[in-house]
Amino acid sequence: MNELVRMISDDGTLYALCVNSTEMVKEAQNIHSLSKVCSAALGRLITGASMMGILLKGKDDTLTLKMSGSGPASPIVAVANSSGFVKGYVGDAHVNLPLNSVGKLDVSGAIGKDGNLTVIKDLGLKEPYMAQIPFVSGEVAEDITAYYFVSEQTPTVCGLGVLVNPDDEQVLLAGGFLIQLLPTADDETISKVENGLKNIKSVTAMLSDGLTPEEICKKVLPEFNMELLDRTNVEYKCDCSTERVTGALLASGKDGLQEMAEDEQTEVVCHFCNKKYIFTSDEILELLERS
Numbered sequence: 001m002n003e004l005v006r007m008i009s010d011d012g013t014l015y016a017l018c019v020n021s022t023e024m025v026k027e028a029q030n031i032h033s034l035s036k037v038c039s040a041a042l043g044r045l046i047t048g049a050s051m052m053g054i055l056l057k058g059k060d061d062t063l064t065l066k067m068s069g070s071g072p073a074s075p076i077v078a079v080a081n082s083s084g085f086v087k088g089y090v091g092d093a094h095v096n097l098p099l100n101s102v103g104k105l106d107v108s109g110a111i112g113k114d115g116n117l118t119v120i121k122d123l124g125l126k127e128p129y130m131a132q133i134p135f136v137s138g139e140v141a142e143d144i145t146a147y148y149f150v151s152e153q154t155p156t157v158c159g160l161g162v163l164v165n166p167d168d169e170q171v172l173l174a175g176g177f178l179i180q181l182l183p184t185a186d187d188e189t190i191s192k193v194e195n196g197l198k199n200i201k202s203v204t205a206m207l208s209d210g211l212t213p214e215e216i217c218k219k220v221l222p223e224f225n226m227e228l229l230d231r232t233n234v235e236y237k238c239d240c241s242t243e244r245v246t247g248a249l250l251a252s253g254k255d256g257l258q259e260m261a262e263d264e265q266t267e268v269v270c271h272f273c274n275k276k277y278i279f280t281s282d283e284i285l286e287l288l289e290r291s
Contacts, residue, residue, distance in 0.1 A: 009226055017051045020175045064118075086234070
Protein backbone atom coordinates (compact mmCIF):
# COMPACT_ATOMS: atom_id res chain seq x y z
CA MET A 1 0.00 0.00 0.00
CA ASN A 2 1.31 3.43 -0.99
CA GLU A 3 0.17 5.73 1.80
CA LEU A 4 0.48 9.50 1.46
CA VAL A 5 -0.23 11.86 4.35
CA ARG A 6 -0.68 15.61 4.47
CA MET A 7 0.06 17.47 7.70
CA ILE A 8 0.18 21.05 8.94
CA SER A 9 1.89 22.58 11.96
CA ASP A 10 -0.49 23.73 14.67
CA ASP A 11 0.95 27.26 14.44
CA GLY A 12 0.07 27.40 10.73
CA THR A 13 3.62 28.10 9.54
CA LEU A 14 4.33 25.06 7.42
CA TYR A 15 2.79 22.23 5.47
CA ALA A 16 4.25 18.75 4.99
CA LEU A 17 3.58 15.68 2.87
CA CYS A 18 5.13 12.25 3.14
CA VAL A 19 4.57 9.08 1.14
CA ASN A 20 5.62 5.46 1.31
CA SER A 21 5.79 4.79 -2.44
CA THR A 22 7.37 1.33 -2.30
CA GLU A 23 4.65 -0.56 -4.18
CA MET A 24 4.31 2.25 -6.71
CA VAL A 25 8.01 2.11 -7.56
CA LYS A 26 7.98 -1.70 -7.65
CA GLU A 27 5.17 -1.51 -10.21
CA ALA A 28 7.16 0.93 -12.35
CA GLN A 29 10.20 -1.36 -12.16
CA ASN A 30 8.17 -4.38 -13.23
CA ILE A 31 6.44 -2.60 -16.12
CA HIS A 32 9.62 -1.13 -17.58
CA SER A 33 12.15 -3.83 -16.52
CA LEU A 34 14.25 -1.06 -14.99
CA SER A 35 17.91 -1.45 -14.11
CA LYS A 36 18.75 -0.63 -10.50
CA VAL A 37 19.95 2.92 -11.21
CA CYS A 38 16.92 3.59 -13.42
CA SER A 39 14.66 2.21 -10.68
CA ALA A 40 16.17 4.78 -8.34
CA ALA A 41 15.91 7.61 -10.87
CA LEU A 42 12.33 7.00 -12.02
CA GLY A 43 11.31 5.97 -8.50
CA ARG A 44 12.43 9.30 -7.10
CA LEU A 45 10.72 11.25 -9.87
CA ILE A 46 7.34 9.49 -9.63
CA THR A 47 7.46 9.76 -5.83
CA GLY A 48 8.05 13.50 -6.08
CA ALA A 49 5.40 13.86 -8.78
CA SER A 50 2.82 12.05 -6.63
CA MET A 51 3.27 14.53 -3.78
CA MET A 52 3.27 17.50 -6.17
CA GLY A 53 0.12 16.16 -7.84
CA ILE A 54 -1.74 16.09 -4.53
CA LEU A 55 -1.12 19.85 -4.30
CA LEU A 56 -3.14 20.47 -7.48
CA LYS A 57 -6.56 22.01 -6.86
CA GLY A 58 -8.78 20.76 -9.68
CA LYS A 59 -10.12 17.20 -9.97
CA ASP A 60 -8.88 16.90 -13.56
CA ASP A 61 -5.61 18.82 -13.14
CA THR A 62 -2.38 17.03 -14.10
CA LEU A 63 1.30 17.66 -13.57
CA THR A 64 4.21 16.51 -15.74
CA LEU A 65 7.85 16.43 -14.63
CA LYS A 66 10.46 15.92 -17.34
CA MET A 67 14.19 15.69 -16.64
CA SER A 68 16.19 16.04 -19.85
CA GLY A 69 19.90 15.75 -19.25
CA SER A 70 23.20 14.63 -20.70
CA GLY A 71 23.05 11.17 -19.08
CA PRO A 72 22.41 7.92 -20.97
CA ALA A 73 18.99 7.24 -19.34
CA SER A 74 17.55 10.66 -20.21
CA PRO A 75 14.82 11.78 -20.56
CA ILE A 76 12.91 10.68 -17.49
CA VAL A 77 9.23 11.62 -17.32
CA ALA A 78 6.56 11.39 -14.62
CA VAL A 79 2.90 12.42 -14.87
CA ALA A 80 0.63 12.77 -11.82
CA ASN A 81 -2.97 13.80 -11.22
CA SER A 82 -4.58 15.52 -8.25
CA SER A 83 -5.26 12.15 -6.60
CA GLY A 84 -1.52 11.45 -6.51
CA PHE A 85 -1.76 8.65 -9.09
CA VAL A 86 1.34 8.57 -11.29
CA LYS A 87 2.86 7.04 -14.38
CA GLY A 88 6.28 7.49 -15.93
CA TYR A 89 9.00 6.21 -18.21
CA VAL A 90 12.75 6.34 -18.81
CA GLY A 91 14.45 7.05 -22.13
CA ASP A 92 16.69 4.00 -21.70
CA ALA A 93 15.43 1.81 -18.88
CA HIS A 94 18.36 -0.59 -18.96
CA VAL A 95 21.29 1.74 -18.27
CA ASN A 96 23.79 0.39 -15.76
CA LEU A 97 26.47 2.53 -14.11
CA PRO A 98 29.07 1.98 -11.38
CA LEU A 99 28.23 3.32 -7.92
CA ASN A 100 29.10 6.97 -7.39
CA SER A 101 31.94 8.32 -5.24
CA VAL A 102 29.99 7.77 -2.00
CA GLY A 103 28.93 4.24 -2.89
CA LYS A 104 25.37 5.10 -3.91
CA LEU A 105 23.42 4.50 -7.12
CA ASP A 106 24.57 7.15 -9.58
CA VAL A 107 21.23 8.78 -10.39
CA SER A 108 22.74 12.06 -11.56
CA GLY A 109 25.12 10.09 -13.77
CA ALA A 110 22.17 8.30 -15.37
CA ILE A 111 20.08 11.44 -15.87
CA GLY A 112 22.96 13.85 -16.36
CA LYS A 113 24.37 16.61 -14.19
CA ASP A 114 23.71 19.10 -17.00
CA GLY A 115 20.16 19.52 -18.22
CA ASN A 116 16.76 20.95 -17.41
CA LEU A 117 13.77 20.09 -15.26
CA THR A 118 10.54 21.03 -17.01
CA VAL A 119 7.31 21.26 -15.02
CA ILE A 120 4.01 21.38 -16.91
CA LYS A 121 0.70 21.90 -15.12
CA ASP A 122 -2.49 21.33 -17.09
CA LEU A 123 -5.09 23.19 -15.06
CA GLY A 124 -7.88 23.10 -17.63
CA LEU A 125 -7.04 26.56 -18.99
CA LYS A 126 -6.42 27.48 -22.63
CA GLU A 127 -2.70 26.91 -22.25
CA PRO A 128 -0.87 24.77 -19.68
CA TYR A 129 1.50 26.41 -17.23
CA MET A 130 5.12 25.54 -18.01
CA ALA A 131 8.36 26.32 -16.20
CA GLN A 132 11.90 25.14 -16.82
CA ILE A 133 14.98 25.38 -14.63
CA PRO A 134 18.53 24.06 -15.08
CA PHE A 135 19.52 21.05 -12.97
CA VAL A 136 20.95 21.75 -9.55
CA SER A 137 22.36 18.23 -9.25
CA GLY A 138 20.37 15.80 -11.38
CA GLU A 139 19.59 13.89 -8.18
CA VAL A 140 15.86 14.81 -8.44
CA ALA A 141 15.04 16.00 -4.88
CA GLU A 142 17.34 19.02 -5.06
CA ASP A 143 15.96 19.89 -8.47
CA ILE A 144 12.34 19.79 -7.26
CA THR A 145 13.35 21.98 -4.30
CA ALA A 146 14.94 24.48 -6.70
CA TYR A 147 11.88 24.50 -8.94
CA TYR A 148 9.63 25.62 -6.09
CA PHE A 149 12.09 28.31 -5.00
CA VAL A 150 12.79 29.70 -8.48
CA SER A 151 9.46 29.29 -10.26
CA GLU A 152 6.87 29.47 -7.46
CA GLN A 153 8.83 31.45 -4.84
CA THR A 154 7.79 28.86 -2.27
CA PRO A 155 10.51 27.84 0.23
CA THR A 156 10.48 24.05 0.01
CA VAL A 157 12.50 21.06 1.14
CA CYS A 158 12.18 17.76 -0.73
CA GLY A 159 13.63 14.42 0.34
CA LEU A 160 13.38 11.30 -1.83
CA GLY A 161 14.80 7.80 -1.63
CA VAL A 162 14.71 4.41 -3.33
CA LEU A 163 16.46 1.36 -1.86
CA VAL A 164 17.35 -1.41 -4.30
CA ASN A 165 18.61 -4.88 -3.39
CA PRO A 166 22.17 -5.05 -4.79
CA ASP A 167 21.87 -8.80 -5.41
CA ASP A 168 18.64 -9.21 -7.38
CA GLU A 169 18.18 -5.48 -8.21
CA GLN A 170 14.60 -5.50 -6.85
CA VAL A 171 13.16 -2.39 -5.21
CA LEU A 172 12.96 -2.86 -1.44
CA LEU A 173 11.71 0.52 -0.20
CA ALA A 174 10.83 3.93 -1.62
CA GLY A 175 9.38 7.13 -0.26
CA GLY A 176 9.71 10.86 0.13
CA PHE A 177 8.69 14.02 1.95
CA LEU A 178 7.92 17.58 0.92
CA ILE A 179 7.96 20.49 3.37
CA GLN A 180 6.68 23.93 2.37
CA LEU A 181 6.73 27.12 4.39
CA LEU A 182 3.47 29.06 4.52
CA PRO A 183 3.28 32.87 4.33
CA THR A 184 3.06 33.02 8.14
CA ALA A 185 6.55 31.49 8.52
CA ASP A 186 9.33 33.63 9.97
CA ASP A 187 13.06 33.27 10.61
CA GLU A 188 12.37 31.16 13.70
CA THR A 189 10.35 28.74 11.60
CA ILE A 190 13.23 28.41 9.14
CA SER A 191 15.70 27.76 11.97
CA LYS A 192 13.47 25.04 13.43
CA VAL A 193 13.18 23.33 10.05
CA GLU A 194 16.94 23.48 9.50
CA ASN A 195 17.59 22.05 12.96
CA GLY A 196 15.23 19.17 12.30
CA LEU A 197 16.89 18.30 9.01
CA LYS A 198 20.47 18.36 10.33
CA ASN A 199 20.75 14.81 11.62
CA ILE A 200 17.87 12.90 10.08
CA LYS A 201 18.34 9.52 8.48
CA SER A 202 17.54 8.96 4.83
CA VAL A 203 13.91 8.37 3.88
CA THR A 204 14.56 4.70 3.16
CA ALA A 205 16.41 4.28 6.47
CA MET A 206 13.41 5.66 8.32
CA LEU A 207 11.11 3.34 6.38
CA SER A 208 13.47 0.46 7.23
CA ASP A 209 13.04 1.38 10.89
CA GLY A 210 9.32 0.82 10.44
CA LEU A 211 8.24 4.47 10.54
CA THR A 212 4.96 5.37 8.86
CA PRO A 213 4.67 8.48 6.65
CA GLU A 214 3.00 10.31 9.54
CA GLU A 215 5.83 9.35 11.89
CA ILE A 216 8.44 10.43 9.33
CA CYS A 217 6.85 13.89 9.11
CA LYS A 218 7.08 14.24 12.87
CA LYS A 219 10.65 12.87 12.90
CA VAL A 220 11.80 15.36 10.28
CA LEU A 221 10.05 18.26 12.06
CA PRO A 222 10.61 17.52 15.77
CA GLU A 223 10.21 21.15 16.89
CA PHE A 224 6.70 21.43 15.48
CA ASN A 225 3.39 19.97 16.59
CA MET A 226 2.18 18.40 13.35
CA GLU A 227 -1.52 17.77 12.83
CA LEU A 228 -2.82 15.25 10.32
CA LEU A 229 -4.98 16.73 7.57
CA ASP A 230 -5.67 13.54 5.64
CA ARG A 231 -4.22 10.30 4.39
CA THR A 232 -4.77 8.68 1.02
CA ASN A 233 -3.58 5.73 -1.03
CA VAL A 234 -1.73 6.52 -4.24
CA GLU A 235 -0.56 4.19 -6.98
CA TYR A 236 1.13 3.75 -10.33
CA LYS A 237 -1.78 3.96 -12.75
CA CYS A 238 -1.80 4.46 -16.51
CA ASP A 239 -4.97 5.90 -18.04
CA CYS A 240 -4.25 4.99 -21.65
CA SER A 241 -7.16 3.62 -23.72
CA THR A 242 -8.16 2.84 -27.28
CA GLU A 243 -9.97 6.18 -27.40
CA ARG A 244 -6.87 8.11 -26.30
CA VAL A 245 -4.63 6.29 -28.78
CA THR A 246 -7.17 6.87 -31.56
CA GLY A 247 -7.13 10.56 -30.74
CA ALA A 248 -3.33 10.59 -30.97
CA LEU A 249 -3.46 8.90 -34.37
CA LEU A 250 -5.99 11.43 -35.63
CA ALA A 251 -3.70 14.20 -34.43
CA SER A 252 -0.95 12.88 -36.72
CA GLY A 253 -2.92 14.28 -39.68
CA LYS A 254 -3.95 12.98 -43.08
CA ASP A 255 -0.40 12.45 -44.36
CA GLY A 256 0.57 10.44 -41.30
CA LEU A 257 -2.56 8.30 -41.46
CA GLN A 258 -2.11 7.72 -45.20
CA GLU A 259 1.41 6.43 -44.58
CA MET A 260 0.19 4.13 -41.78
CA ALA A 261 -2.60 2.77 -43.98
CA GLU A 262 0.01 1.37 -46.36
CA ASP A 263 1.01 -1.15 -43.71
CA GLU A 264 -1.08 -4.22 -42.93
CA GLN A 265 -1.04 -3.35 -39.23
CA THR A 266 -0.03 -0.34 -37.15
CA GLU A 267 1.17 -1.04 -33.62
CA VAL A 268 1.14 1.68 -30.99
CA VAL A 269 2.84 1.04 -27.64
CA CYS A 270 2.09 3.16 -24.58
CA HIS A 271 5.27 4.70 -23.12
CA PHE A 272 3.88 4.49 -19.60
CA CYS A 273 2.55 0.93 -19.31
CA ASN A 274 3.85 -0.84 -22.46
CA LYS A 275 0.33 -1.83 -23.49
CA LYS A 276 0.07 -2.49 -27.24
CA TYR A 277 -2.73 -1.24 -29.47
CA ILE A 278 -3.10 -2.80 -32.93
CA PHE A 279 -4.89 -1.05 -35.79
CA THR A 280 -5.51 -2.76 -39.14
CA SER A 281 -5.10 -0.95 -42.44
CA ASP A 282 -8.89 -0.77 -42.79
CA GLU A 283 -9.21 0.81 -39.34
CA ILE A 284 -6.59 3.40 -40.24
CA LEU A 285 -8.48 4.17 -43.46
CA GLU A 286 -11.64 4.70 -41.39
CA LEU A 287 -9.73 7.20 -39.26
CA LEU A 288 -8.48 8.87 -42.42
CA GLU A 289 -12.08 9.39 -43.52
CA ARG A 290 -12.85 10.98 -40.15
CA SER A 291 -9.84 13.32 -40.18
